[in-house]
Structure formats: structure tokens, C-alpha cells
Amino acid sequence: MTEQTNRQKIAADGITAPLRYTVFRRIWLASLLSNLGLLIQGVGAAWAMTQMAASADKVALVQTALMLPIMLISMPAGAIADMYDRRIVTLVSLMVALTGATALTVLAGFNLITPEALLAFCFVVGSGNALFGPAWQSSVSEQVPPDALPSAVALNGISYNIARSFGPAVGGVIVASLGAVAAFACNALLYLPLLVVLLLWRRNTEPSRLPREKLNRAMVSGFRYITNSPPIKIVLLRTLVMGLIGGAIMALMPLVARDLLHGGAQTYGIMLGAFGMGAVIGALNIHELRKRMSGEAAIRACTISMAFAMAALAVSTEPVLTATALVLAGAVWMAAIALFNIGVQLSAPRWVAGRSLAAFQASISGGIAIGAWGWGHLTDYAGVEAALLTAAGLMLVSPLLGIWLTMPRVGARNEDADVLADPEVKLSITGRSGPLVVEIEYRVSQENARAFHNVMQDVQLSRQRNGAYGWSIARDIADPELWTERYHCPTWFDYLRQRNRSTQSERALHQQAIAFHIGPEPVRIRRMLERPFGSVRWNEETPDRASAEVLPVVASAAGSST
Numbered sequence: 232m233t234e235q236t237n238r239q240k241i242a243a244d245g246i247t248a249p250l251r252y253t254v255f256r257r258i259w260l261a262s263l264l265s266n267l268g269l270l271i272q273g274v275g276a277a278w279a280m281t282q283m284a285a286s287a288d289k290v291a292l293v294q295t296a297l298m299l300p301i302m303l304i305s306m307p308a309g310a311i312a313d314m315y316d317r318r319i320v321t322l323v324s325l326m327v328a329l330t331g332a333t334a335l336t337v338l339a340g341f342n343l344i345t346p347e348a349l350l351a352f353c354f355v356v357g358s359g360n361a362l363f364g365p366a367w368q369s370s371v372s373e374q375v376p377p378d379a380l381p382s383a384v385a386l387n388g389i390s391y392n393i394a395r396s397f398g399p400a401v402g403g404v405i406v407a408s409l410g411a412v413a414a415f416a417c418n419a420l421l422y423l424p425l426l427v428v429l430l431l432w433r434r435n436t437e438p439s440r441l442p443r444e445k446l447n448r449a450m451v452s453g454f455r456y457i458t459n460s461p462p463i464k465i466v467l468l469r470t471l472v473m474g475l476i477g478g479a480i481m482a483l484m485p486l487v488a489r490d491l492l493h494g495g496a497q498t499y500g501i502m503l504g505a506f507g508m509g510a511v512i513g514a515l516n517i518h519e520l521r522k523r524m525s526g527e528a529a530i531r532a533c534t535i536s537m538a539f540a541m542a543a544l545a546v547s548t549e550p551v552l553t554a555t556a557l558v559l560a561g562a563v564w565m566a567a568i569a570l571f572n573i574g575v576q577l578s579a580p581r582w583v584a585g586r587s588l589a590a591f592q593a594s595i596s597g598g599i600a601i602g603a604w605g606w607g608h609l610t611d612y613a614g615v616e617a618a619l620l621t622a623a624g625l626m627l628v629s630p631l632l633g634i635w636l637t638m639p640r641v642g643a644r645n646e647d648a649d650v651l652a653d654p655e656v657k658l659s660i661t662g663r664s665g666p667l668v669v670e671i672e673y674r675v676s677q678e679n680a681r682a683f684h685n686v687m688q689d690v691q692l693s694r695q696r697n698g699a700y701g702w703s704i705a706r707d708i709a710d711p712e713l714w715t716e717r718y719h720c721p722t723w724f725d726y727l728r729q730r731n732r733s734t735q736s737e738r739a740l741h742q743q744a745i746a747f748h749i750g751p752e753p754v755r756i757r758r759m760l761e762r763p764f765g766s767v768r769w770n771e772e773t774p775d776r777a778s779a780e781v782l783p784v785v786a787s788a789a790g791s792s793t
Contacts, residue, residue, distance in 0.1 A: 246518055248375075249383040254432055255374040259390055261425040262367075265325075266394035267401075268421030269360070272332065273297065274402030274503065275414025276353055277485045278496045279339075283346050294482045294603040296353035301361040302597030309589025310449035312366035313582065317373075318434045320366040325426050328359025332419040339412035356418075364592045369584040372576070373434065381573050382518065388569045389514040398507070403500020441724055442662065452698060453586025456579075459696035462639035463587060466574040467594045469530065469636060472629055473567055474598020475605075477537060479622035480506070480544065480560055482603035486615050492550055505554035509561025516562075517569050526638035529570055531630040533563040538627035545619035568595060574639065580734045650731050654758055664760055665722035669699075671793055672755040673714045675747045680711075683747045687716065690744050693737045694718050698729030712749070719761075726758075730793065741793065756793055 250256045277293050284290065312320055335352040338344045368387070375383045405413050444452065457463050484506075488499035520529050540560035547553045572591060579587035610618045675683045684704070691702050699718040707713035720726035733741070748754050 312585030331355030
């Protein structure tokens with residue numbers, strides 16, 4: 232089957248296209264069961280807290296305990312997902328979550344559970360999920376081709392929300408008939424299918440020719456990439472705001488069921504099921520939404536619709552009206568979060584995909600966790616109705632952020648470029664030698680000076696997000712046609728990583744800058760090892776520590792890129 236034919240089939244299949252791939256299908260079905268268990272536990276934990284504590288902030292803290300770990304450890308989790316085998320990372324993270332769920336079951340079974348213990352083990356389960364998320368989401372691109380990736384992202388959202396459409400209702404029935412301990416036990420058991428499927432997955436990996444980054448350096452690399460990538464920064468900020476405001480629904484749902492609808496655990500589960508059913512509807516329509524509306528218009532429509540749904544939720548005392556409002560809220564919530572997720576996935580190259588998705592996960596989960604704490608306190612002070620109406624008002628005005636933070640246009644995933652040949656090296660260096668200083672001399676006609684300078688601002692972001700620091704561009708005052716670009720890399724290995732992290736569009740940008748160069752000689756590139764005081768041997772007898780080390784990268788002819 233040709234690539235064009237395959238693309239046509241993927242387009243025709245739409246949202247279901249990724250299910251034609253065996254690995255994705257198996258993991259998706261197993262994750263559906265895992266999500267079901269997690270939601271059943273959530274019902275049990277939230278309702279158990281309502282029985283142990285009367286204050287609204289304690290009830291809302293259950294949601295915080297599950298979400299806060301995602302904000303706290305998502306960046307280390309993303310770095311680990313990019314550094315190690317993602318299959319192994321997902322298995323370890325599932326074992327952490329399984330341990331927390333099992334301990335919660337045992338304590339509840341012996342009637343030893345307290346509000347503090349409940350929050351603590353919810354935190355452990357949340358920590359396992361926080362470690363699992365970036366590795367799982369970034370591995371989706373290894374399970375399906377690039378053309379099916381947006382549909383795969385939407386399907387993963389559907390997996391969670393199919394579970395949410397009936398999982399909470401099941402959880403409500405389980406809690407009402409068998410108690411919270413049965414809900415905790417279900418969660419522990421439903422982790423097992425996903426563990427088995429991941430054990431059977433034979434992931435194809437290409438080991439890097441460079442040694443693995445240290446965790447702290449990998450986290451810095453991820454942070455540097457995100458801060459120098461304007462599209463990702465905009466998506467993350469909009470996601471954070473959505474979580475802060477929209478999280479009021481999930482945080483206050485137990486109180487809506489108890490205080491506004493005067494129901495029990497089963498009513499709470501049904502209301503959560505209505506929200507999940509709406510989320511499935513929203514996810515199924517992501518493909519059409521992306522075709523018919525720009526990203527900014529779609530987010531604006533979602534936030535305004537959610538504002539009206541939240542207002543209806545606040546004033547309703549009828550289960551049918553509340554459930555209808557929750558179906559609408561779930562649909563637009565899922566659509567917005569999926570659009571944010573797709574924006575991050577398609578903007579980040581493979582080498583930093585886990586860290587970018589971890590930042591996305593931190594934004595949404597951190598927003599929900601912090602928002603849940605705030606909405607809980609506001610509810611204690613002013614009541615459930617006032618808190619929800621306040622959230623609805625804030626959601627209604629949130630599209631104004633689009634004036635300053637317009638959602639970026641998202642196309643196909645920016646694929647990695649070909650590996651460049653290593654530069655010629657005659658000085659005896661090791662992978663840890665550094666800092667390395669790179670200078671690139673361009674000769675640009677004076678009439679093109681402004682256009683060249685504008686392109687170099689984009690080049691600056693490209694260099695910095697891939698690992699460079701101390702970037703500058705200078706113009707010779709005695710020879711106005713001569714421009715010098717200068718930047719640093721911490722070590723030789725860091726330079727080789729920075730050099731080969733460029734995506735195809737970034738390579739095209741670098742070539743665009745080189746195209747301004749005039750004259751018979753090519754662009755001149757200098758790569759220099761900075762020698763701070765004390766780094767050079769004072770005499771020949773002083774042993775050279777680098778002489779015993781062998782550079783693992785064989786030097787070869789340099790390519791045209793830097």
C-alpha cells in the first residue's frame with residue numbers, strides 16, 4: 232500500500248483509524264479498563280471522605296491529592312520518559328499506582344482508613360499516574376503513523392471518558408452496595424490487564440549513539456525547549472487557565488450531588504457518568520471540529536458553552552437538568568483538552584515529546600489541583616451555588632485571553648531531520664570537554680540586513696530550545712556586511728545533541744539564514760573550546776586526565792549545517 236493510499240484510508244476511517252494497528256488497539260482496550268478502575272476508586276474515595284469529614288475543602292482535597300502529583304513530578308516524569316525505554320517506564324509507574332491502590336484496599340478492609348491516610352494513598356496512586364502519563368502519551372507516536380496521531384490522541388481521551396461515562400455510575404453502585412473497600416479493590420485488579428499488555432509489547436527502539444543525559448540536565452533541556460517555543464507556551468498557559476476554572480465542576484461534584492440534588496453515592500456516580508458521556512461525544516467530534524474551525528475559534532466556543540453549563544449546574548435542583556448540563560460541560564471540556572493536547576503533541580519533536588507532554592499534564596492537572604483547593608474554600612465561605620456561578624463568570628470572560636495568547640495554527644507533526652555528520656576534530660577532547668563556543672560568520676548585503684536580522688531572531692529560539700545558551704548576533708562596524716552569530720554549549724556531547732535535535736522546519740530555517748550569505752566563500756564556522764583559567768596544564772609533566780578517555784564519537788567531515 233502506497234503512502235498516499237494509506238493516508239486516504241486513515242482520512243476515511245477518521246477517529247477509528249488508529250484501532251487498525253494491533254499494538255495501539257491492545258493498549259487502548261487495556262487502558263480503558265485501567266481508567267474504569269481509577270474512576271471507580273475516585274468515586275469510593277470522594278464518597279468515603281464525605282462520610283468522614285463534613286467540610287467542603289476536605290472533600291475537594293481528594294481531587295487535589297490525585298492531581299497534585301502530576302503537577303509536582305510531571306517534568307521529572309517527562310525527562311525519564313525521553314531518557315529511558317518508555318515501555319519500562321510505564322510498567323514501573325503502573326506498579327507504583329498498583330501498590331497505592333492495594334494498600335488503600337487493605338487499610339479500608341481492616342477499617343483503618345482515616346482522612347489523612349485516604350489522601351496519602353490517593354497521592355501515591357496519583358504519583359504512579361503522573362509517572363505513567365508522559366511515557367504513555369509520548370509512546371502513542373510509536374504505535375501509529377503520523378497521519379493517525381491526532382485521531383489516536385482523541386481516542387485516548389475517549390478511552391478515559393468512555394470509562395467516565397459509566398464507571399462512576401458503576402462505582403456509585405459498588406460503593407452503595409459493598410462499600411468503598413470494594414471500589415478500591417476493583418481499581419487494583421483492573422491495573423493487571425494493562426500490565427500484561429505492556430509486558431507483551433515488543434517496542435522497537437534505536438539506541439542513541441550519544442550517552443544518556445543526566446536527569447537534572449534532561450529536565451533543564453525540556454524546560455529550555457518549552458520556554459523558547461512560543462506555540463507550546465501559549466497552549467500551556469491556556470490549558471492552565473482552563474484547569475483552574477473548569478476544575479470547579481469535578482472538585483464540587485460530590486457536593487452538587489449531596490447538597491443541591493440531595494442524593495447519595497449513586498446520584499454522584501450518575502452525574503459523573505453524564506459528564507463522561509458528554510466527553511465521549513466531544514472526543515468523537517474532534518475531527519470535525521478541527522476541520523471546520525480554527526484552534527482559537529474552537530476554544531472560544533468551548534469555553535463559552537462551558538460557562539453556560541456551569542451556570543445551569545449552579546441553579547439546578549433537578550437531576551435531569553443537572554445531567555443535561557453535565558453532558559454539555561463534558562463535551563466541551565473534552566474537546567478543549569484534546570485540542571490543547573494535539574497542539575502540544577504536534578508541536579514537539581520526538582526527542583522532547585515526553586517532557587512537553589509532561590508540561591501539558593502539569594498545566595491541566597496543576598490547574599485542577601490548585602483550582603479544587605480554591606473552589607473548596609470558596610464553597611465553605613459562600614456555598615456551592617456561589618462558587619459555581621463565580622467559575623461560570625470567569626469561564627465566560629476567559630476567551631479574552633485569545634487577544635494576547637492566540638492559539639497557534641497546528642498542522643502535521645514536525646518530524647526530526649536527518650542526522651548530520653560530525654564536525655572535524657583535531658584537538659584532543661572528550662565528550663565532557665567544554666564549554667564549546669560556536670561562531671558563524673555571514674556576509675549579507677546591506678539592503679537585506681533587516682530581513683536577515685528578523686530571520687536570526689527565529690534562529691535564536693531554535694538554537695536555544697535545542698540546547699544552546701549565550702546566543703548573540705553582532706554586526707561589524709568596520710565591515711557592515713559582516714555578521715557574526717555566536718552561542719555556547721556546555722560540553723562537546725551537548726553540542727552534538729544540540730546540532731542533531733533540529734527538526735526539518737528548523738533545518739529549513741537555518742538554510743534560510745544561510746541563503747542571505749553572499750560572496751565566493753561559504754559561511755565560515757568556528758567551533759572553539761573555551762579554556763578558563765586553570766584548565767590548561769602548567770607543564771608537560773602534569774598528567775592530562777583527558778588522555779585516558781576515548782571520544783566515543785568518531786570525527787568525520789562536517790556538513791553545511793552548524
